[in-house]
Amino acid sequence: xxxxxxxxxxxxxxxxxxxxxxxxxxxxxxxxxxxxxxxxxxxxxxxxxxxxxxxxxxxxxxxxxxxxxxxxxxxxxxxxxxxxxxxxxxxxxxxxxxxxxxxxxxxxxxxxxxxxxxxxxxxxxxxxxxxxxxxxxxxxxxxxxxxxxxxxxxxxxxxxxxxxxxxxxxxxxxxxxxxxxxxxxxxxxxxxxxxxxxxxxxxxxxxxxxxxxxxxxxxxxxxxxxxxxxxxxxxxxxxxxxxxxxxxxxxxxxxxxxxxxxxxxxxxxx
Ligand SMILES: [Zn+2]
Numbered sequence: 001x002x003x004x005x006x007x008x009x010x011x012x013x014x015x016x017x018x019x020x021x022x023x024x025x026x027x028x029x030x031x032x033x034x035x036x037x038x039x040x041x042x043x044x045x046x047x048x049x050x051x052x053x054x055x056x057x058x059x060x061x062x063x064x065x066x067x068x069x070x071x072x073x074x075x076x077x078x079x080x081x082x083x084x085x086x087x088x089x090x091x092x093x094x095x096x097x098x099x100x101x102x103x104x105x106x107x108x109x110x111x112x113x114x115x116x117x118x119x120x121x122x123x124x125x126x127x128x129x130x131x132x133x134x135x136x137x138x139x140x141x142x143x144x145x146x147x148x149x150x151x152x153x154x155x156x157x158x159x160x161x162x163x164x165x166x167x168x169x170x171x172x173x174x175x176x177x178x179x180x181x182x183x184x185x186x187x188x189x190x191x192x193x194x195x196x197x198x199x200x201x202x203x204x205x206x207x208x209x210x211x212x213x214x215x216x217x218x219x220x221x222x223x224x225x226x227x228x229x230x231x232x233x234x235x236x237x238x239x240x241x242x243x244x245x246x247x248x249x250x251x252x253x254x255x256x257x258x259x260x261x262x263x264x265x266x267x268x269x270x
Contacts, residue, residue, distance in 0.1 A: 089220030
């Protein structure tokens with residue numbers, strides 16, 4: 001398998017350089033590539049942030065794809081606890097399971113879903129392992145919901161990924177690492193340029209990144225800062241930004257986005 005296809009793709013759109021710290025927050029409206037924290041920082045109005053496991057397609061015919069229910073539920077709990085245990089950032093908790101189609105209208109619930117039909121579009125790019133779409137109020141930056149999709153291998157999606165939780169295995173995405181990264185997005189973090197950070201934009205599939213770094217923890221704490229911490233980030237493209245853009249292209253990393261409500265409506269009705 002080509003190196004690019006093996007790369008663990010964990011989103012690109014908001015990976016940006018920062019002068020004073022490596023982490024970045026999501027902003028509303030969407031931060032353009034090459035910039036950092038332009039716009040209103042996204043923030044949840046209350047905690048804990050509740051995330052629901054979407055049971056649809058998590059349990060499948062083993063001949064057609066792997067059952068993901070135990071992996072997703074179990075490591076989502078672990079990831080939520082990791083972020084919550086930072087202490088000065090938002091807390092996260094799992095709510096009741098939901099059963100919802102992926103093309104549902106935004107319903108105010110944040111859900112973790114397995115997608116076994118990865119039809120290419122702006123979000124479902126080939127090679128992407130998972131992405132998170134944050135829906136916000138475009139004016140205030142208030143987070144409304146954040147939905148995570150996993151690119152799950154199936155008979156209908158042979159180029160999707162198998163997910164595992166054991167020793168690194170060629171071509172198998174590490175479920176604990178992927179869920180920890182995506183729940184970082186759910187919390188409100190964009191990508192970090194700090195090598196080795198959980199919120200780094202990409203890493204090889206065979207790697208594992210199961211523990212938060214100091215940079216990840218600092219980012220989580222910034223999410224609760226009042227007023228919002230935005231100083232220190234450079235909006236101008238830098239050498240690091242160019243490197244990131246190149247890396248993102250090589251790794252075929254995919255997008256996650258910050259949607260304004262109006263944008264969301266267009267998408268879900270088109
Ligand atoms: Zn990402």
